[in-house]
Amino acid sequence: MSATAAKAESIPFKIAQAETTTETHDAAPAGDAHGAAPAGELHTETGVAHGEEHGSGVFPPFDASTFPSQLLWLAITFGIFYLVMSKVIVPRIGSILETRHDRIAQDLDEASRLKAEADNAISTYEKELADARAKGNVIATEAREAAKAKADAERLKNEESLNGKIAAAETRIAGIKEKALADVGAIAEETAAAVVEQLIGGKTTKAEISAAVKAAAK
């Protein structure tokens, strides 16, 4: 136990020494570590440490002596990382994405609701427009028919009064014509008497002339 503890304590020192040995190697590759060795025991020990790290022939990733430490620290770091992810990060990003999806869904709902409202308004407007148009047609037809009826009635009235006037005028004309025809005999007698007087110079009686005129008119 005490031997391993001492080894553990000396390890960082060994690494530091190994690195300095490396530098001297690069500067003088002629095996300075084994040749000069003024520090004696200490230097040979670092030489051994150097030899252990590489001389064991173990490819570093396969060096089983590092496995316990790597496993422990992986368990600690990955364990904490997993806890942070599952308790903090995943719920957080999940809630951000969910909020966004909800918001988008809500906005889409709102948009479709507004669209439905607009559609309703448009259909209401069109219905009212159609109603108003139909009503306008009815009013126009009624007005046209009323005007037509009134015009017809007026025309009839005018025609009646005109017919009355025509009839009156015709009776008057007939009266005048009769009277005129009645007067024609007297005028013809007078004319005949005057013509006879001028032609013959003698007096004729009214009765003769009248008879003559009647004979001539026949």
Place this chain on the structure above:
Amino acid sequence: MANDPTHQFLVNKIVPIEIGGIDFSFTNASLFMVASAAVASGFLYMTTSQRGIIPSRLQSVSEMSYEFIASMLREGAGSGGMKFFPMVFSLFMFILTANLLGMMPYFFTVTSQIIVTFALALFVIGTVVLYGFYKHGFGFLKLFVPHGVPGALLPLVVAIEIISFLSRPISLSVRLFANMLAGHITLKVFAGFVASLGTLGALGIGGAILPLIMTVALTGLEFLVAFLQAYVFAVLTCMYLNDAIHPGSH
């Protein structure tokens, strides 16, 4: 040793800790595990602190990685797999961050250690096995008996299925480990060529241009690999979880 391409994978102690005779020192590997976890959770925490309905650019990076893994898991393991989302998301973010941090010069690549990738793979397979037995009891073993195989072939097929199941943690861990390791070694070797050719005078400097171009191209490729391997690990995790959730379905 400066040119030794495996030097970058050396695990050095920073704070020596020993418990019960076993070495549990805080090493550079531990440091970069802590750094990966801290960078990943710090990034995700800071970028989502605004909780914006309209995300900022960095917030949408966090949201994209969340939705990326969520859709991967939903496609791979169905909606029943969503209870494993924190696990897959943690694995993906941790591996991705560790891979990307490892691309920085002088930084240690956590995922280039086989024990780390193997532990992560065992964590996945262990979850699959435990959840499979917890959920389906011995019905979970239907996983090894595919439908529609003639009776004579069945023992052979079952044996193959069991071997393929047992090789999963190995293939899962070696894939990630070997990709990171090989990429970093290749980069180091080509970059080493640039340095060693550069010391050979004018002709050497002219000749160093080729490995330099190669190094630049490989760096790009390695960033792709860093992402791709985290993605592959997450995808395979989803597929294995699917086996635990629906064992008889393949």
